[in-house]
Amino acid sequence: MAKEKQIFFCQECGFESAKWMGQCPGCKSWNTFCEEKVVVGAKKQTLMREAIAPTSILQVEKTDEVRFTTGFAELDRVLGGGIVRDSLVLVGGDPGIGKSTILLQMCRNITEAGKTVLYVSGEESMSQIKMRAERIGTFSKDMLLLCVNELAYVEDYLKKARPDVMIIDSIQTMITDDISSAPGSISQIKEVTARLMRIAKQMGIAIFIVGHVTKEGTVAGPRNLEHMVDTVLYFEGDRNAGFRVLRAVKNRFGSTNEIGVFEMTETGLAEVNNPSQVMLDGRPEASSGSVVVCSMEGTRPLLIEIQALVSQTNFNLPRRTAVGLDYNRVNLLLAVLEKRAGLILSGCDAYVNIAGGIRLDDPSSDLGIIYAIVSSYRNRPVDEHLVAFGEVGLSGEVRAVSAAEQRVYEAQKMGFTTCVIPKSNKDKMKKIEGMKVIGVASVTEALEIIV
Ligand code: TYD
Ligand code: MG
Numbered sequence: 001m002a003k004e005k006q007i008f009f010c011q012e013c014g015f016e017s018a019k020w021m022g023q024c025p026g027c028k029s030w031n032t033f034c035e036e037k038v039v040v041g042a043k044k045q046t047l048m049r050e051a052i053a054p055t056s057i058l059q060v061e062k063t064d065e066v067r068f069t070t071g072f073a074e075l076d077r078v079l080g081g082g083i084v085r086d087s088l089v090l091v092g093g094d095p096g097i098g099k100s101t102i103l104l105q106m107c108r109n110i111t112e113a114g115k116t117v118l119y120v121s122g123e124e125s126m127s128q129i130k131m132r133a134e135r136i137g138t139f140s141k142d143m144l145l146l147c148v149n150e151l152a153y154v155e156d157y158l159k160k161a162r163p164d165v166m167i168i169d170s171i172q173t174m175i176t177d178d179i180s181s182a183p184g185s186i187s188q189i190k191e192v193t194a195r196l197m198r199i200a201k202q203m204g205i206a207i208f209i210v211g212h213v214t215k216e217g218t219v220a221g222p223r224n225l226e227h228m229v230d231t232v233l234y235f236e237g238d239r240n241a242g243f244r245v246l247r248a249v250k251n252r253f254g255s256t257n258e259i260g261v262f263e264m265t266e267t268g269l270a271e272v273n274n275p276s277q278v279m280l281d282g283r284p285e286a287s288s289g290s291v292v293v294c295s296m297e298g299t300r301p302l303l304i305e306i307q308a309l310v311s312q313t314n315f316n317l318p319r320r321t322a323v324g325l326d327y328n329r330v331n332l333l334l335a336v337l338e339k340r341a342g343l344i345l346s347g348c349d350a351y352v353n354i355a356g357g358i359r360l361d362d363p364s365s366d367l368g369i370i371y372a373i374v375s376s377y378r379n380r381p382v383d384e385h386l387v388a389f390g391e392v393g394l395s396g397e398v399r400a401v402s403a404a405e406q407r408v409y410e411a412q413k414m415g416f417t418t419c420v421i422p423k424s425n426k427d428k429m430k431k432i433e434g435m436k437v438i439g440v441a442s443v444t445e446a447l448e449i450i451v
Contacts, residue, residue: 036181071109080254093235115164122173170210238357258298276303289376293368294407301410308372324354340396364401366392387411390422396443
């Protein structure tokens with residue numbers, strides 16, 4: 001018989017516990033447990049056991065992936081070449097970053113191409129959506145809106161008509177009657193997502209679900225859903241800065257780490273075709289502590305400015321901050337400089353930043369970070385037309401990176417004239433006209449170039 005039980009779930013990572021806890025043993029975050037009612041022993045799915053037998057892989061027929069375009073080249077690339085027909089895509093990001101806007105624009109492009117779209121919003125009223133739509137442009141009649149919170153209504157509609165694409169904005173506002181906990185709680189969003197996955201696969205609809213990433217309140221983070229969906233896209237960027245980066249962190253139909261760059265304008269999001277240009281806009285001239293690196297974002301090289309400020313500390317313990325970079329990585333590089341290049345940095349505060357709100361995880365930016373720190377420490381600007389990249393190891397060696405040639409070409413395209421790169425990369429590279437390529441094997445060698 002079905003029995004209701006109370007279980008506590010961590011709203012960050014989904015850890016389950018019979019009693020409330022202050023700190024989650026799973027993800028170590030504090031105050032994230034919420035009580036939810038779960039029905040145990042409810043109707044079990046009856047399996048037709050004899051009907052299910054394994055199939056030899058040779059007999060499995062391959063169905064061709066049906067893909068169609070979103071109307072945005074940037075978004076298509078992040079998705080791995082357009083929308084796959086029966087897929088479930090999660091679009092995550094901070095509130096207000098532009099998730100609803102980009103999806104609405106995508107819907108407009110898709111309906112323009114003759115497909116039907118159902119936009120389910122549990123967050124905004126029809127007139128609010130209409131107001132946003134008016135800023136974006138004109139829509140066709142195949143763009144259908146449904147403002148409900150219950151998934152059952154959506155399922156009722158799908159029994160009658162089948163759109164090509166469906167948007168659920170947002171997963172945190174959708175509920176199903178089968179589960180009695182509050183909208184946005186872990187059990188609700190998991191159940192709703194599982195049902196949407198079934199709909200996508202059985203009916204052949206591409207479904208996009210919006211998920212807000214937030215730490216406060218009872219709104220469950222979409223990170224719990226990552227393993228349940230086909231593709232996970234994160235929308236990031238500084239809300240105050242104009243541009244946004246869309247990043248694929250999981251993709252069953254394409255490569256990850258691919259990024260798309262957009263700019264928020266008066267009429268919605270616009271694609272940025274030359275992101276390096278945007279990233280370097282407003283770069284200070286002849287200023288110490290500013291260096292350009294070239295990072296690979298998926299298949300695309302991207303030039304990014306790294307800034308460092310090193311000053312005498314007024315405290316016993318020097319302050320170190322890293323914005324847009326891994327804090328531990330910056331500390332490691334400071335230690336390498338101190339030990340291998342003899343710079344006395346232990347008495348200095350060091351702040352290292354990436355301009356423009358983007359996040360860099362590529363270790364090839366190490367050499368650039370080192371240049372920025374040393375340039376600020378010595379208060380001497382680095383040549384404005386220089387780009388540096390290379391991974392730095394603990395013994396101060398500069399290690400090879402991938403796609404070196406492509407990075408050098410990107411630097412050349414943007415008008416840079418000198419590249420400092422790992423020696424092992426340089427040795428394999430052919431000569432590039434109009435570009436001075438310097439190969440370095442160690443940090444000490446690299447520092448000789450910028451004195
Ligand atoms: P929105 O898509 O509502 O964010 P999310 O769905 O991720 O919460 O984006 C909201 C922000 O975008 C809001 O601050 C206003 C801004 N915006 C523009 O600057 N231009 C536009 O054309 C639109 C539609 C929104
Ligand atoms: Mg929204």
